[in-house]
Amino acid sequence: xxxxxxxxxCTYCGTGCGVLLEVLDGEVVGTLPQKDHPINEGKxxxxxxxxxxxxxxxxxxxxxxxxxxxxxxxxxxxEALDFVAKRLLELKKxxxxxxxxxxxxxxxxxxxNYLLQKIFRAVIGTNNVDHCARL
Amino acid sequence: MTNSVPEFEDxxxxxxxxxxxxxxxxxxxxxxxxxxxKGAKIIVIDPRKNHIASLADxxxxxNLGSDVAWINGLMHIILKEGWQNQTxxxxxxxxxxxxxxxxxxxxPEKAEEISGIPKETLxxxxxxxxxxEKSSIIYCMGITQHITGTDNVKSLANLAMLTGQxxxxxxxxxxxxxQNNVQGSTDMAxxxxxxxxxxxxxxxxxxxxxxxxxxxxxxPKVGLTVVEMINAIEEGKLKGLYILGENPMISDxxxxxxxxxxxxxxxxxxxxxxxxxxxxxxxxxxPGASFAEKDGTYTGTDRRVQKIRKAIDPLGEAKPDxxxxxxxxxxxxxxxxxxQSPREVFDELAELTPIYHGIDYDRIEKEIIHWPxxxxxxxxxxxxxxxxxxxxxxxxxxxxxKPPAELPDDEYPYQLTTGRLPFHYHxxxxxxxSPSLTHEINEAYIELHPQDAKALGVKHGERVRVSSRRGxxxxxxxxxxxxxxxxxxxPFHFAEAAANRLTNSAALDPIAKxxxxxxxxxxxxxxxxxxx
Ligand code: SF4
Numbered sequence: 001x002x003x004x005x006x007x008x009x010c011t012y013c014g015t016g017c018g019v020l021l022e023v024l025d026g027e028v029v030g031t032l033p034q035k036d037h038p039i040n041e042g043k044x045x046x047x048x049x050x051x052x053x054x055x056x057x058x059x060x061x062x063x064x065x066x067x068x069x070x071x072x073x074x075x076x077x078x079e080a081l082d083f084v085a086k087r088l089l090e091l092k093k094x095x096x097x098x099x100x101x102x103x104x105x106x107x108x109x110x111x112x113n114y115l116l117q118k119i120f121r122a123v124i125g126t127n128n129v130d131h132c133a134r135l
Numbered sequence: 136m137t138n139s140v141p142e143f144e145d146x147x148x149x150x151x152x153x154x155x156x157x158x159x160x161x162x163x164x165x166x167x168x169x170x171x172x173k174g175a176k177i178i179v180i181d182p183r184k185n186h187i188a189s190l191a192d193x194x195x196x197x198n199l200g201s202d203v204a205w206i207n208g209l210m211h212i213i214l215k216e217g218w219q220n221q222t223x224x225x226x227x228x229x230x231x232x233x234x235x236x237x238x239x240x241x242x243p244e245k246a247e248e249i250s251g252i253p254k255e256t257l258x259x260x261x262x263x264x265x266x267x268e269k270s271s272i273i274y275c276m277g278i279t280q281h282i283t284g285t286d287n288v289k290s291l292a293n294l295a296m297l298t299g300q301x302x303x304x305x306x307x308x309x310x311x312x313x314q315n316n317v318q319g320s321t322d323m324a325x326x327x328x329x330x331x332x333x334x335x336x337x338x339x340x341x342x343x344x345x346x347x348x349x350x351x352x353x354x355p356k357v358g359l360t361v362v363e364m365i366n367a368i369e370e371g372k373l374k375g376l377y378i379l380g381e382n383p384m385i386s387d388x389x390x391x392x393x394x395x396x397x398x399x400x401x402x403x404x405x406x407x408x409x410x411x412x413x414x415x416x417x418x419x420x421x422p423g424a425s426f427a428e429k430d431g432t433y434t435g436t437d438r439r440v441q442k443i444r445k446a447i448d449p450l451g452e453a454k455p456d457x458x459x460x461x462x463x464x465x466x467x468x469x470x471x472x473x474x475q476s477p478r479e480v481f482d483e484l485a486e487l488t489p490i491y492h493g494i495d496y497d498r499i500e501k502e503i504i505h506w507p508x509x510x511x512x513x514x515x516x517x518x519x520x521x522x523x524x525x526x527x528x529x530x531x532x533x534x535x536x537k538p539p540a541e542l543p544d545d546e547y548p549y550q551l552t553t554g555r556l557p558f559h560y561h562x563x564x565x566x567x568x569s570p571s572l573t574h575e576i577n578e579a580y581i582e583l584h585p586q587d588a589k590a591l592g593v594k595h596g597e598r599v600r601v602s603s604r605r606g607x608x609x610x611x612x613x614x615x616x617x618x619x620x621x622x623x624x625x626p627f628h629f630a631e632a633a634a635n636r637l638t639n640s641a642a643l644d645p646i647a648k649x650x651x652x653x654x655x656x657x658x659x660x661x662x663x664x665x666x667x
Contacts, residue, residue: 006446009433011426014312015140015162016435021427021446028427028446038503039140039435045161052427055447059409061422062451072410072420077452077462084419085466087402091375097354101364101373104325105380106314108423108456109431109443111480113316113323114331115460115472116379122349123469127336127358128373131317131325132381 001025007034011107012047015039019051028052092124101128137307138271139437139505139517144169146305148267150178150260152202152291153277153653155554157186160275160311160436167273176263180205180252181277182552183582183624184617193260196619199550199654200539201250203283206290207536208246208254209261210238210297218265220299227523228296230531237533249536251619265298269305276313277554280653283539289532296529302520312436319434322491322506323484327358332488348487350470362643368396375402379456380423384412390635391606406459421463422453429455431477438505438516440494539654543621547603547656549587551637553627580613581659582624588614593661600660601625606636609662623657 005020010031018037022030031051035042044051064080065072075083091099104116117129143149143166156164164187171177171190179191188194197205213219214235224231243254264270272295278287288310295301295308312318324331334341337355346353359367361383367373369392376397383393397403397416405417414420428449434440449455454462457477464472474480478496485491493508493515508515520529543550581601583591593599595614600607601623610625618624627635638655 006427006444007442008426008444008446009315009435009441011315011433011443013160013315014317014436015160016315016433016437016439016441017162018441023446026447039439040162043162043165047161055425055427056450057409060425060450060453061408061410061414061420062453064422064452065410065417065420067418072415072417077454080419080421081462081466084404084421084463085468087418088375088377088404088467091402095374098356098358099373100375100377101359101367102377103361103364103379103381103383104320104323106312106317106320106325107380108316108320109429109477110316110319110323110434110440110484111431111477112379112456112460113320113325114480114484115457115464115474116377117324117331118349118471119460119464119467119469120377121330121336121345121353122351122471123464123467125352125354127327127354127356128364129325129358130327130361130364131320132361132383 005032010044010048010051012051017044017048019044019048021052028055088124097125098128100124100126101130104129104131106131136309136311136437137301137519138305138309139439140166140435142305142307142518143167143271143273143309144173144305146170146175146267146269146271148176148178148263148270149273150180150264150270151187151191151273152180153279153287154273154275154311155181155183155185155187155277156273156275156311158554159313163273163311163436176267178260178263180260182619182622183554193256193263195252195256195260198249198251198619199552199622200283201536202278202287203290203534204241204246204249204536205252205257206287206294207238207241207534208243208250208252208257209264210234210294211241211246212243212258212261213265213297214238216261218262219297220265223299224297227299227302228529228531230533233533234293234297234531237535241536264294264300269303270298270300271306272300272308273311274309275311277552277653279310283537286534286537290534292529293531293534296531301529302518302522304518307518307520310436315435316433318436318438319432319440322434322488327360330487331484332490334488345487348483365393365396368400373400375404376400377404377406378413378417379406379460380408382407382411382413384416406456408453421459422451423456423459424449424453428453429457429477431457432481432499434506438507440491440499440504440506442496442499541604541654541656543656547658548621549657549659550622551601551603551655551657552622552624552653553635553638554624578611579608579625580611582613582615582618583659584618584620584622585614585616586620587623587659588612591659591661593659598662600662601637601657602660603637603655603657605638608636623659 010017017040018034020032033044063074066075177191179188179194247254300306405414406421461472490507493510493513504515
């Protein structure tokens, strides 16, 4: 059996408490507070203590899905990415860059937010970029 | 936040408004409790007696949407009594005379009439806040989700500047951000008018810098906000939408309207870890990774940039979201998406973002850094405005009270406000699959004052139909004297009884474009028959 803890940051609220994910044989089995983290100093709230529980929840998506008629069907990454690119570029050509937009995510990382706005600003050519957090 | 989280502990007075701190930010609430142990006075102004309110030295329930009135009232009293910090005003601010004129009309009587807060209590709050050595303000969505949200925030800033309760440790004006990386996503320009680090898209010099870095022409035109994009779909102007890790079907006000837009948009891509209500409407769904399956950084509510670290591989064929976005960028023919790791992405963004410029992965491995951190030898900024404001002098903005967009009437006689629970997160896609959390509560309810429940003839645990001009839902009743009479509260985490079917998205704050989530008019009816 291989056990390790990984120092990371709680994903549930903007307080940003330091947590340790307990990993047993490649599976996350628990969340512990970091004792030496200046914000939470060894404490967590109920959401923090259960921060690992949703990772393996039923309904996690594990394959790209592409709509075929009324249904979303499993597809390969190549197929899904080609379809995304083809349709976005078609719409851009037909209606202009401002006919496209994105909602970025207050749950995703800084790097991911940076990349999505870079795609829309630099590749698509629109500033229609926002996130749902003003909501 | 202007100040960092640990600083709350050493404040002498903490004024909390529109934040259910214990529910939404438990480990910040625990700092507030520590401050109280050390002798700080806690003031809570909130229409609900939430947990933090029950610990407060003073708790008052203001009328919904009356915030500008009571804040102006406090400033009126402070000026009448001479409790303002004149040195701070003279040296650090401008526009004082205009502010003075504007608050002149907000006598304690008038402030009481609009806000429902007794004038004696207003005086007590004004004195405590102004005269304490270090006073700090905490606010959350209860302040921003109004048509006057920007006004409310500016009013709080006026109050802090008037009394010099800003620019020092344990003072300041501190919005608590809801989701884990709201601060970071805003910093990274997931907003329609800025490039990363709050640099204007309309500024030619700045745009040229980004054009050079990203290798192509950029649009000088400010883009659309979420709510404007939804409306643009209805108007046939927006044809394609890419949604990353969000579930606007539940989080947006007036979700009936959002649902229609997502049905109508020609092409919808959703990148998420679950098949959310929103993802079910997509043409393509890309499976992303949870925080345990990737590296990267989050920026906390106090501007603290921290690492998340990969503990396990993504499930199945899912991929880390940063990797998916690089693939999408390349598939679209974009240049500059050949990143091998989030570290490389961070290095690029830090290069272009002055407030992050001094931060890198090696540094945050060892130290806690709050932006602005401009150079490698810059320790960062736990609190802001130490020697001055971003624009030089702090500007007072005179603000007049405006009533909420939708007031109760004969048909819709009650006011509804919405909010979070301690056990769930936003639209519940993550928490509602978590056994420890659903064990606590897994069903929507409506909080009613005992008098209102009596008038409606409903008892605790019975079901009611709640409707507004936009939609209707059915929920269980929870009778509590913790809520103001005439006001009802529904938590917004539950898709099957989404409070946002009722709320008013048509009423937007004109500047921040935040919908008026926190007030709308509703009708409540008892459901008769067997299911009742
Ligand atoms: S442990 Fe609780 S307070 Fe801390 S970040 Fe997580 S959800 Fe927020």
